[in-house]
Amino acid sequence: MDIDAEIRKLDWNREPKGLYEPIGYALAAGGKRIRPKLALLGALAVGRNEKDVLPAALALEVFHNFTLLHDDVMDKAEVRRGRPTVHVKWNENTAILSGDQMMIEAYKLLSRVPEDKLPKVLRMFNKMATEICEGQQLDVDFEQRNDVTIAEYMEMIRLKTSVLLATALQIGAYIANGTDEEQQALYDYGINLGLAFQIQDDYLDCFGDPETFGKAIGGDIREGKKTWLWLTAHATGSETAALLDHCAGNVEEVLRMYEETGVKKAAEEEIARLTKKAMACLEVLKENKATKALKTLAEKLAARNK
Amino acid sequence: MDIDAEIRKLDWNREPKGLYEPIGYALAAGGKRIRPKLALLGALAVGRNEKDVLPAALALEVFHNFTLLHDDVMDKAEVRRGRPTVHVKWNENTAILSGDQMMIEAYKLLSRVPEDKLPKVLRMFNKMATEICEGQQLDVDFEQRNDVTIAEYMEMIRLKTSVLLATALQIGAYIANGTDEEQQALYDYGINLGLAFQIQDDYLDCFGDPETFGKAIGGDIREGKKTWLWLTAHATGSETAALLDHCAGNVEEVLRMYEETGVKKAAEEEIARLTKKAMACLEVLKENKATKALKTLAEKLAARNK
Numbered sequence: 200m201d202i203d204a205e206i207r208k209l210d211w212n213r214e215p216k217g218l219y220e221p222i223g224y225a226l227a228a229g230g231k232r233i234r235p236k237l238a239l240l241g242a243l244a245v246g247r248n249e250k251d252v253l254p255a256a257l258a259l260e261v262f263h264n265f266t267l268l269h270d271d272v273m274d275k276a277e278v279r280r281g282r283p284t285v286h287v288k289w290n291e292n293t294a295i296l297s298g299d300q301m302m303i304e305a306y307k308l309l310s311r312v313p314e315d316k317l318p319k320v321l322r323m324f325n326k327m328a329t330e331i332c333e334g335q336q337l338d339v340d341f342e343q344r345n346d347v348t349i350a351e352y353m354e355m356i357r358l359k360t361s362v363l364l365a366t367a368l369q370i371g372a373y374i375a376n377g378t379d380e381e382q383q384a385l386y387d388y389g390i391n392l393g394l395a396f397q398i399q400d401d402y403l404d405c406f407g408d409p410e411t412f413g414k415a416i417g418g419d420i421r422e423g424k425k426t427w428l429w430l431t432a433h434a435t436g437s438e439t440a441a442l443l444d445h446c447a448g449n450v451e452e453v454l455r456m457y458e459e460t461g462v463k464k465a466a467e468e469e470i471a472r473l474t475k476k477a478m479a480c481l482e483v484l485k486e487n488k489a490t491k492a493l494k495t496l497a498e499k500l501a502a503r504n505k
Numbered sequence: 506m507d508i509d510a511e512i513r514k515l516d517w518n519r520e521p522k523g524l525y526e527p528i529g530y531a532l533a534a535g536g537k538r539i540r541p542k543l544a545l546l547g548a549l550a551v552g553r554n555e556k557d558v559l560p561a562a563l564a565l566e567v568f569h570n571f572t573l574l575h576d577d578v579m580d581k582a583e584v585r586r587g588r589p590t591v592h593v594k595w596n597e598n599t600a601i602l603s604g605d606q607m608m609i610e611a612y613k614l615l616s617r618v619p620e621d622k623l624p625k626v627l628r629m630f631n632k633m634a635t636e637i638c639e640g641q642q643l644d645v646d647f648e649q650r651n652d653v654t655i656a657e658y659m660e661m662i663r664l665k666t667s668v669l670l671a672t673a674l675q676i677g678a679y680i681a682n683g684t685d686e687e688q689q690a691l692y693d694y695g696i697n698l699g700l701a702f703q704i705q706d707d708y709l710d711c712f713g714d715p716e717t718f719g720k721a722i723g724g725d726i727r728e729g730k731k732t733w734l735w736l737t738a739h740a741t742g743s744e745t746a747a748l749l750d751h752c753a754g755n756v757e758e759v760l761r762m763y764e765e766t767g768v769k770k771a772a773e774e775e776i777a778r779l780t781k782k783a784m785a786c787l788e789v790l791k792e793n794k795a796t797k798a799l800k801t802l803a804e805k806l807a808a809r810n811k
Contacts, residue, residue, distance in 0.1 A: 218642040269605060273598040292579040292645070295601060299575060300638040302608060307631045314624045318616065321627070325613045332606040336524035339598070 221297035228280040235260040241371025243489035254311035265301035327366035334358025361393025391477035401426035417450030474501040527603035534586040541566045547677025549795035560617035571607035633672035640664025667699025697783035707732035723756030780807040
């Protein structure tokens with residue numbers, strides 16, 4: 200199924216234009232469409248038809264883009280996927296209201312799920328939506344704290360990033376009549392995939408190839424963000440922590456420190472470990488095209504350089 | 506059923522506090538709880554038990570308060586029900602994110618509706634939520650336009666105010682196994698009640714008793730808002746319109762003009778007409794305690810002075 204074509208079929212040429220145009224704009228920006236694809240793969244992985252999964256798959260993509268829209272307002276981000284963000288192109292109030300409507304549109308798509316499956320899908324979706332907001336709040340809270348542990352950081356990225364991937368797979372498998380065990384396996388794969396993906400994100404901000412990364416290396420360091428690497432360096436020992444604080448903001452020095460103290464290597468190992476863990480989750484499933492695609496996806500994400 | 510007690514039972518003492526405290530704060534502010542009460546009355550009006558309606562009734566109240574929270578951010582309103590608004594007490598980002606979570610909480614409450622009723626209730630709820638956002642957008646659009654007709658204004662307040670009241674009654678009646686005809690009658694009652702209520706709001710801002718109105722008279726006139734009275738005065742003829750524009754912002758003069766040109770009387774008649782129309786909708790229902798309460802409610806709203 201061509202998920203991009205299905206997203207393009209959604210009609211935003213509706214009145215009042217001031218409400219719907221920004222939604223169409225936000226959704227047209229593209230992106231990897233990974234969440235709806237995972238929902239379809241979740242269905243295919245349990246060996247069943249993907250057709251019934253389409254409304255939920257679209258709901259997940261619309262919801263994801265709603266979170267980006269409101270996150271960009273809160274972060275005062277001016278660019279998203281190479282284009283002005285909605286609150287820049289229109290204004291902040293438009294971004295708030297069209298974002299709200301976008302969340303409602305996600306629930307409208309969800310209401311098209313086969314009726315016998317709807318109650319449980321709605322509950323899975325609500326749980327996921329709640330966890331994403333909780334993750335966003337923890338991210339905000341962590342900025343004000345100096346005692347964030349790596350365990351807390353992992354929980355934050357689990358909520359903020361992983362549960363949406365995991366729930367996409369789970370909902371796909373559930374609608375396609377997958378067993379509880381199959382659903383759980385796919386959910387767990389999604390969690391670990393998301394964690395690996397996020398740490399990889401932190402890693403690439405430090406050690407990505409500037410040619411392919413798409414933005415300047417070291418943005419997180421300049422902003423003083425508490426990434427996995429920063430937290431791991433601080434957890435290594437008070438000497439390392441003091442050293443890191445001393446060269447805070449200096450990209451070159453921090454990168455050298457990450458290399459010398461083994462933080463870089465630890466990140467690589469952690470990404471590899473989580474990727475392996477994700478793939479191991481798939482072992483309870485009968486191998487087919489979809490499970491192979493999920494394994495390839497995990498390998499690709501771990502090897503990506505942008 | 507004590508709806509206030511049921512709202513107090515909702516537990517917001519959850520982590521992360523930064524996300525949930527503002528929700529508890531916003532919901533504790535009170536208000537008339539008219540929407541959940543209408544949902545319960547909708548059930549009772551069709552002669553059935555109200556117990557199954559509670560989750561949907563709470564969902565409607567939480568959703569309503571979510572719209573107030575985000576509206577206050579967009580309007581930069583500093584006070585709501587005598588207390589600082591969420592974006593003033595915390596900050597704008599908190600109001601956005603906790604507002605988002607509040608909408609999700611509404612859908613979580615909705616997911617507790619009896620499973621056989623859930624698909625249709627979800628669709629009714631989504632339609633209502635969409636229409637509220639559309640009404641809010643029209644309200645914003647109207648500020649930039651000088652050619653708004655009374656018909657357009659009525660459509661805007663139907664979307665922004667009436668559909669939530671109407672849908673509350675409809676959902677209550679549907680869950681309590683009311684017939685399609687009963688549901689429609691209650692829905693139509695709610696639409697007309699909401700229209701009367703909103704025009705009454707515009708009217709009281711001009712001619713309310715300053716002692717009981719709770720805020721200064723003439724706020725809409727000072728802000729140059731296009732209320733039902735303003736639009737009606739402009740529709741009366743070009744002479745009246747020119748006169749009104751001449752004394753724009755001058756509360757005393759505008760009020761005198763509204764009296765002299767018959768706009769005040771026209772507003773009173775329109776409120777009475779819509780109230781009567783609302784009550785007539787109830788005639789298809791068998792009379793009982795609930796239908797009597799709905800009639801009393803319409804009379805009280807039309808006679809209120811605050």
